[in-house]
Amino acid sequence: MTAQLLDGKATAAEIRRGLAERVAELTTTVGRPPGLGTVLVGDDPGSHAYVDGKHRDCAQIGVAPIRRRLPVDATQQQVEDVIDELNADPACTGYIVQLPLPRHLDANAVLERMDPAKDADGLHPVNLGPLVLGVEAPLPCTPRGIVELLRRHDVPLAGARVCVVGRGITVGRPIGLLLTRRSENATVTLCRTGTEDLARHLREADIVIAAAGSPGLITKAVLRPGAAVLDAGITRTDQGLVGDVHPDAATVATWLAPMPGGVGPMTRAMLLANVVEAAERNADSV
Numbered sequence: 001m002t003a004q005l006l007d008g009k010a011t012a013a014e015i016r017r018g019l020a021e022r023v024a025e026l027t028t029t030v031g032r033p034p035g036l037g038t039v040l041v042g043d044d045p046g047s048h049a050y051v052d053g054k055h056r057d058c059a060q061i062g063v064a065p066i067r068r069r070l071p072v073d074a075t076q077q078q079v080e081d082v083i084d085e086l087n088a089d090p091a092c093t094g095y096i097v098q099l100p101l102p103r104h105l106d107a108n109a110v111l112e113r114m115d116p117a118k119d120a121d122g123l124h125p126v127n128l129g130p131l132v133l134g135v136e137a138p139l140p141c142t143p144r145g146i147v148e149l150l151r152r153h154d155v156p157l158a159g160a161r162v163c164v165v166g167r168g169i170t171v172g173r174p175i176g177l178l179l180t181r182r183s184e185n186a187t188v189t190l191c192r193t194g195t196e197d198l199a200r201h202l203r204e205a206d207i208v209i210a211a212a213g214s215p216g217l218i219t220k221a222v223l224r225p226g227a228a229v230l231d232a233g234i235t236r237t238d239q240g241l242v243g244d245v246h247p248d249a250a251t252v253a254t255w256l257a258p259m260p261g262g263v264g265p266m267t268r269a270m271l272l273a274n275v276v277e278a279a280e281r282n283a284d285s286v
């Protein structure tokens, strides 16, 4: 058996086509396109590549890119000045601060200074409250992308046993909150790589979401035959980017969202969706 592809690349392209139509309409009614800002501090090549990708996505659907770059030794004040500037800029509908920030900066203070209405990542503390409450607010992009990918491939969620590995703020922790909403009704076990008997939790799961940043962690040996497997892990090595899911997993899984081509493109599509939705909310309120 070889797993069917949860094709994030194709699904994201389809989502972008729908968003492009909404952007065209907004641009006409509002008189200017929605704008997505990125704040990049330092010169980490990986971060540069990700941010470039986000700007390419913007260009494809007619969203205006707003780039802000700061040197690796930027002060807290300099970064916060950029945040204040984007908060005040009416052309900037939403923006992200590319993480991680250099260690000398206080990332939480930077994120808290953002206007929550412009939080394209859905990671502002003010937007994490509604995530827990299940009321409307921008959703974290990777969890939203994972749910969208599963839905569009008719992978059943209601009653499914989901094992998440990784309890990070961008993926693991919030995906547990999304999947246990009434609209999804999954049963979620949230593990870390050090969870005792991790293999036992994994073997019980109908759906495995790997977000640990631990290359090759999920092998066929720890999977229930027929499980759906989504790789949200990404580690930069000398051999290139490596996911959390071992290639042999494809021989026992029914569904596989691979890295690359699975969760990553969906994350980027959801960033665009968050910006377009923010622009639509703004257009409705004037």
Ligand SMILES: Nc1nc(=O)c2c([nH]1)NC[C@@H]1CN(c3ccc(C(=O)N[C@@H](CCC(=O)O)C(=O)O)cc3)C=[N+]21
Residues within 6 Å of the ligand: 049, 050, 053, 096, 097, 098, 099, 100, 121, 141, 234, 241, 259, 260, 261, 262, 263, 264, 265, 267, 268
């Ligand atoms: N404020 C903030 N928001 C983020 O969303 C954020 C961040 N900081 N910091 C870094 C991580 C990482 N991340 C990725 C998104 C897409 C791909 C992606 O599209 N990957 C391609 C492959 C990329 C390649 O080949 O270079 C794929 O999986 O097919 C990867 C990584 C977003 N992040």
